[in-house]
Amino acid sequence: MATNNKNYPYRLLTPGPVPLHPDVQKILAEPMIHHRTPQFERTLKNVNEKLKDVFSTRQPVFMHTSTGTGAMESAIVNTLSPGDEVLVVVSGKFGERWAEMTKRFGLTVTPLMVEWGHAVDPAAIEKHLTAHPKTRAVFTQVCETSTATVHPIREIARVVKKHDSTLLIVDAITAVGAMVIEMDDWGLDVVIGGSQKAFMLPTGLSFIALSEKAWSFSESARLPKFYWDLRAEKKSLEKGETHFSAAVSLIRALEVSLELLTGPDKMRTLRRIEKLAKATRAIAEALGLRVYSQAPSASVTALATPLEIDSQKLREHIEKEFNLTLMGGQDKLKGKILRIGHLGYITDDDMMATVEILYHALRDFRSPTLPENALMAALGVMRHELATV
Numbered sequence: 001m002a003t004n005n006k007n008y009p010y011r012l013l014t015p016g017p018v019p020l021h022p023d024v025q026k027i028l029a030e031p032m033i034h035h036r037t038p039q040f041e042r043t044l045k046n047v048n049e050k051l052k053d054v055f056s057t058r059q060p061v062f063m064h065t066s067t068g069t070g071a072m073e074s075a076i077v078n079t080l081s082p083g084d085e086v087l088v089v090v091s092g093k094f095g096e097r098w099a100e101m102t103k104r105f106g107l108t109v110t111p112l113m114v115e116w117g118h119a120v121d122p123a124a125i126e127k128h129l130t131a132h133p134k135t136r137a138v139f140t141q142v143c144e145t146s147t148a149t150v151h152p153i154r155e156i157a158r159v160v161k162k163h164d165s166t167l168l169i170v171d172a173i174t175a176v177g178a179m180v181i182e183m184d185d186w187g188l189d190v191v192i193g194g195s196q197k198a199f200m201l202p203t204g205l206s207f208i209a210l211s212e213k214a215w216s217f218s219e220s221a222r223l224p225k226f227y228w229d230l231r232a233e234k235k236s237l238e239k240g241e242t243h244f245s246a247a248v249s250l251i252r253a254l255e256v257s258l259e260l261l262t263g264p265d266k267m268r269t270l271r272r273i274e275k276l277a278k279a280t281r282a283i284a285e286a287l288g289l290r291v292y293s294q295a296p297s298a299s300v301t302a303l304a305t306p307l308e309i310d311s312q313k314l315r316e317h318i319e320k321e322f323n324l325t326l327m328g329g330q331d332k333l334k335g336k337i338l339r340i341g342h343l344g345y346i347t348d349d350d351m352m353a354t355v356e357i358l359y360h361a362l363r364d365f366r367s368p369t370l371p372e373n374a375l376m377a378a379l380g381v382m383r384h385e386l387a388t389v
């Protein structure tokens, strides 16, 4: 197969892990300090304050030394009891994960099945809650990363808020820090994030915040827990400490990346992510590809490849020949989509190179839908989008 390898530098455009900011890389290389030192306690205090800004909450945001799934588990065991009835939005692989986990913990699970690539209709949640008033929690993603689809979380919260005995538990792993999430104002009860996403860090930290309502659930939650016990973490945090050994290097790096995710830079960072998503959607047509999702997310875009092209093979070709890692599709989307992430330290140069690489790879695969002059057109579209404020 013909290739057009021009010795491209390595690029990582996946929905996590993501390219690290140069300042984050620098701090990760610093010598270790102990977590029970005034120096680290200052960092912890600063990080805790800034995380509240990212989540838009007055509640403490806790860090677990785990991947995002650890914080998902923490959300379940800190708020619920065996046998509790729960509703789980299942619109892709991560909704399936909520359903599997809640079942494993002995909850009584009703899946709310949503066609892949579509957002959930809040009215369907409302209907279920009205018919099943004993429902203790609704589980959903903000962004279902496997289909690159965003759910209307604010509208879902409006529905759940009307039910005093129901929590809204939100996997915002590819959303918090990437789009506006107003935890307190919208009434989200549990919000979860992950370090290898918008936080621009390596994998290894997860984040979780509980509303007052969720804290009140925690008092009667009977699922067993030890490492994930947030009530113990809360006591330690009140003393300015973490309950267990802290992931010192990651938290020091987080202090750096939070500068970009809070205060005056917060909206600039969110707008940049939105712009990269818009630009990626805009080049699809020029390259003869289709945006897969009916409700596309800002953090990741799924592009459907023509039927004749196995996106998995295309993805492997792009990685091997052009040094660019993208993601393919999972499960029923395997071979059908390419997923491009918009989180982390992504430069304009990376975006222009991605257009060029996609073009050459599609030409190598003799894409039947690749228009004439596709390269010039797609580069022009990307240049225009990147120049748009």
Ligand SMILES: Cc1ncc(COP(=O)(O)O)c(C=O)c1O
Pocket (backbone or CB within 6 Å): 015, 016, 067, 068, 069, 070, 094, 141, 143, 144, 145, 171, 172, 173, 174, 194
């Ligand atoms: C929406 C969503 N939920 C959960 C996860 C799982 O996170 P982790 O792999 O960090 O456990 C991911 C990771 O990609 C995700 O995108």
